Amino acid sequence: MLGAAIVALCGGTAGALTPPPPCDGEENGMMTHDVEYLGDETSGHTIETYVNKTTADGIIAGAPGPIPQLDDFNGVRVTDCRSGHFVAIHGVGQREAYAALTATEFLRPRLKAGKAVKVQDVRRAADALYGGEHYVRVLTLRETEETCGCRALYPGLWQN
Numbered sequence: 701m702l703g704a705a706i707v708a709l710c711g712g713t714a715g716a717l718t719p720p721p722p723c724d725g726e727e728n729g730m731m732t733h734d735v736e737y738l739g740d741e742t743s744g745h746t747i748e749t750y751v752n753k754t755t756a757d758g759i760i761a762g763a764p765g766p767i768p769q770l771d772d773f774n775g776v777r778v779t780d781c782r783s784g785h786f787v788a789i790h791g792v793g794q795r796e797a798y799a800a801l802t803a804t805e806f807l808r809p810r811l812k813a814g815k816a817v818k819v820q821d822v823r824r825a826a827d828a829l830y831g832g833e834h835y836v837r838v839l840t841l842r843e844t845e846e847t848c849g850c851r852a853l854y855p856g857l858w859q860n
Contacts, residue, residue, distance in 0.1 A: 723848035726753065729766030730773070734794055735849035738778055738822075739802060739811035744857060745822065746849040747801075749794045750777035769839050778826075779843065780819040781850035781857045787822045789830060790837040801825050 724733040735748035751774045753763040761774035770788070776797045779786040789797055801807055806825040810817050823840050830836040846858040 722852045723748070725848075727848055728843065728845070729753075730770065731761075732777070732847075732849065735852065736798075737853055738798070738817065739807070740814065741853070742814040743811060743817045744781050744854065745778055745817050745819075746781060746847070746853055747776060747778045747794060747798055748849050750775060750788055767841075769837075769841070773837075775837075778819075778822045779847055779850060780817075780822075781847075781854040782816075782859055783819065784843040784846070784858065785819040786841055786843060787819060787826050788837075788839045788841060789826050790839075791833070791835045792830065800829050804828060 723735045725731065731749075731751050731753055733749050735746050737743060738745035738747045752761040752765055752770065752772060754760050755762040762772060765771045765773055773788065773790050775788060775790040775792055776794050777786050777788045778797075778801070792800075801822065802811055804825040806821045806828065807817060810821065819840065823838070826838045830838055850858055
């Protein structure tokens with residue numbers, strides 16, 4: 701009876717109170733989640749966790765990637781929603797990468813001014829931050845289809 705009263709007060713079940721993020725799941729052979737704007741809605745870029753699927757025997761991010769460069773990948777992806785180009789950074793978490801990238805001289809001034817960011821600036825920032833680290837990999841690739849994150853945060857911006 702107490703549970704019914706709580707449900708009545710809250711207006712439904714806990715699942716109804718917190719809708720799932722729109723883009724958590726598999727996309728083009730990789731798993732993505734927690735997509736958000738890089739900076740604000742003027743940057744034209746998204747940042748999200750980007751990992752290989754877990755293998756059948758439970759190795760997290762251990763499955764082969766859709767291309768060899770993404771094998772054993774566990775990191776983040778910053779996507780330019782105008783072009784589909786993205787910078788993938790293996791070996792760092794999304795919160796860490798967001799804070800570090802947006803604080804660099806390559807991105808901070810543009811983001812602060814509310815200007816669009818260029819994928820080359822994201823790559824320069826990633827190389828400056830992580831280029832010398834043995835474990836970290838920085839890749840620049842291109843999606844051929846609109847990503848869920850770009851569709852959700854920047855509808856109509858994608859161009860092919």
